[in-house]
Amino acid sequence: xxxxxxxxxxxxxxxxxxxxxxxxxxxxxxxxxxxxxxxxxxxxxxxxxxxxxxxxxxxxxxxxxxxxxxxxxxxxxxxxxxxxxxxxxxxxxxxxxxxxxxxxxxxxxxxxxxxxxxxxxxxxxxxxxxxxxxxxxxxxxxxxxxxxxxxxxxxxxxxxxxxxxxxxxxxxxxxxxxxxxxxxxxxxxxx
Amino acid sequence: xxxxxxxxxxxxxxxxxxxxxxxxxxxxxxxxxxxxxxxxxxxxxxxxxxxxxxxxxxxxxxxxxxxxxxxxxxxxxxxxxxxxxxxxxxxxxxxxxxxxxxxxxxxxxxxxxxxxxxxxxxxxxxxxxxxxxxxxxxxxxxxxxxxxxxxxxxxxxxxxxxxxxxxxxxxxxxxxxxxxxxxxxxxxxxxxxxxxxxxxxxxxxxxxxxxxxxxxxxxxxxxxxxxxxxxxxxxxxxxxxxxxxxxxxxxxxxxxxxxxx
Numbered sequence: 281x282x283x284x285x286x287x288x289x290x291x292x293x294x295x296x297x298x299x300x301x302x303x304x305x306x307x308x309x310x311x312x313x314x315x316x317x318x319x320x321x322x323x324x325x326x327x328x329x330x331x332x333x334x335x336x337x338x339x340x341x342x343x344x345x346x347x348x349x350x351x352x353x354x355x356x357x358x359x360x361x362x363x364x365x366x367x368x369x370x371x372x373x374x375x376x377x378x379x380x381x382x383x384x385x386x387x388x389x390x391x392x393x394x395x396x397x398x399x400x401x402x403x404x405x406x407x408x409x410x411x412x413x414x415x416x417x418x419x420x421x422x423x424x425x426x427x428x429x430x431x432x433x434x435x436x437x438x439x440x441x442x443x444x445x446x447x448x449x450x451x452x453x454x455x456x457x458x459x460x461x462x463x464x465x466x467x468x469x470x471x
Numbered sequence: 472x473x474x475x476x477x478x479x480x481x482x483x484x485x486x487x488x489x490x491x492x493x494x495x496x497x498x499x500x501x502x503x504x505x506x507x508x509x510x511x512x513x514x515x516x517x518x519x520x521x522x523x524x525x526x527x528x529x530x531x532x533x534x535x536x537x538x539x540x541x542x543x544x545x546x547x548x549x550x551x552x553x554x555x556x557x558x559x560x561x562x563x564x565x566x567x568x569x570x571x572x573x574x575x576x577x578x579x580x581x582x583x584x585x586x587x588x589x590x591x592x593x594x595x596x597x598x599x600x601x602x603x604x605x606x607x608x609x610x611x612x613x614x615x616x617x618x619x620x621x622x623x624x625x626x627x628x629x630x631x632x633x634x635x636x637x638x639x640x641x642x643x644x645x646x647x648x649x650x651x652x653x654x655x656x657x658x659x660x661x662x663x664x665x666x667x668x669x670x671x672x673x674x675x676x677x678x679x680x681x682x683x684x685x686x687x688x689x690x691x692x693x694x695x696x697x698x699x700x701x702x703x704x705x706x707x708x709x710x711x712x713x714x715x716x717x718x719x720x721x722x723x724x725x726x727x728x729x730x731x732x
Contacts (some may be wrong), residue, residue: 287494294653294664301672309700312690402499415678460528 295446299453306457309412310464311367317468320401327402328397328468335386336466339379340459347455350424350448357444362431365444369428372451376421383414396463406465413457420450420454423447474685480671499628500575501725504546507572511714514565515707517558525555526609533689545612556610563602569714570595574650576717579724580655580662587651594636594644601637605630617647631693632684635703638677645670645709666712673709676702685722 317324349372356364390396390403397407427447430440523529527548532541545552557598570592576586582586608630612623652662679691679702693699 294668296670297665298672298675301669302675305676305701309697312696397682401689404686404689404691411682412679415675424691 283460293442293446295449299449301455302453309405309409310460313409313464316405323400324402325396325468327400327406328465330390330393331406331466332389333450333466335382336462340462342375342379342382343455343458346379347452348392349375350451353427354441354444354448357431357441365431366428369424369431373421373424373428376417376424379417380414380421383410406446409458409461409465412449413454413461416450416454416457420451424448453465477689499728500578502727504572504575504721505718507568507575508714508718510565510572511569511710514562514569515710515714517562517565518666518707521555521558521562522606525551526559526606527552527555530694532627533688534557534628534631534692534695536684538620538624542616542623544627545616545623548672549613551618554612556606559606561604563599563606566602567596567599569710570598570644572721573717574722576661576720577648577651579720580651580657580660582654582656587625587647591644591651594640594642594647597637597730598644601634601640605634608633633679635683635693635698638680638682641706641709642674643652644714646674648713649674661723666716669712670709673705676705 292326349368353365353368353372356362356368395403424447427444430443475519527544532544554571573595574588574592577591578585581588583619610628612626613616616623649667652667653664655661681699682691683693686695688695691698
């Protein structure tokens with residue numbers, strides 16, 4: 281009962297302000313994309329069909345699994361099991377690196393095929409949206425690495441728990457945005 | 472004799488200890504700071520007038536426009552462009568004054584050292600240059616509107632690319648601001664944490680300017696929906712929001728200073 285009450289009164293992490301603003305920005309992105317798609321449905325469908333759904337799906341699985349490991353690391357941090365925190369974070373970082381490798385392969389193949397941001401409106405959105413997402417991913421990875429380094433020092437204070445919770449929230453936002461991007465960019469070309 | 476003369480000359484000096492206490496004003500660490508902070512909103516108004524309205528940058532001319540189309544702007548609006556750019560170049564320095572006001576508020580929140588407030592000052596100082604140099608290119612174009620259209624277009628493009636692409640300087644300023652106030656360990660922080668997170672979001676969102684050189688039209692070009700109305704406008708929103716909350720923090724600091732000396 282006491283625990284529940286104290287949990288209810290825990291301050292909302294400030295990073296939620298960032299996440300709310302960023303999500304609003306992405307909603308604008310998605311809204312703009314949908315309006316443009318309504319104007320040129322054939323072009324968007326034709327271009328989307330040139331994306332590799334398998335690679336997009338692989339990256340979705342990678343990010344969701346990585347997010348799950350980060351959630352487990354938060355649980356371990358709350359229980360002050362720092363060895364577990366480190367292991368789970370390293371797993372999340374390792375999987376996260378796979379995301380970048382898959383993305384680099386995908387970009388390389390697309391550019392080799394002559395599909396660049398200038399190709400058409402769809403690929404403009406594709407490169408910009410995935411590029412902005414990649415920036416968020418890079419920030420998230422840097423935060424995870426920093427958290428893993430902090431966990432090495434064996435700190436178990438409440439400040440660390442707050443920090444890892446904020447990083448986990450950010451990483452989940454990176455997951456969530458990718459899920460929307462995958463559905464919006466890749467799946468519309470699926471037959 | 473000599474001793475008497477020295478004693479007489481000393482007697483001519485006023486006895487400082489006898490001065491009424493009220494005549495010696497106690498030091499005021501916040502003198503001029505409110506003035507500095509108000510220069511943010513003042514500059515905001517001046518930029519809307521000189522840069523946006525008189526400079527016809529609401530939004531700027533599309534990068535997809537031909538050289539003749541852009542040259543036409545300088546030939547049609549020569550005088551207003553000249554006045555606008557002169558006003559922008561003259562008033563741009565207020566950004567540094569505003570930044571110094573923020574620095575003084577940040578110093579009250581810093582505990583270990585002044586690295587962040589100094590970075591913020593430098594970020595504000597360099598951003599001031601961004602407000603002063605690009606209008607020089609636009610003013611040059613307005614100064615010789617009869618010049619070749621391709622030259623006028625190049626001057627216009629150079630000004631805009633310089634204006635948008637040096638966003639890292641403002642990123643430095645707002646990030647230093649945010650980190651400083653996120654580490655404020657007061658029970659009630661001087662600047663609310665969501666404001667600091669907003670500043671960090673602005674810094675990250677500025678990275679969107681990286682797309683500018685790749686597009687001449689569409690939502691990510693310099694006059695496009697995202698580049699201009701979302702990302703570029705964040706610079707002005709950040710000025711407004713940071714001004715409001717640093718002014719509030721200053722009021723609190725002044726009250727604390729008055730209460731505790």
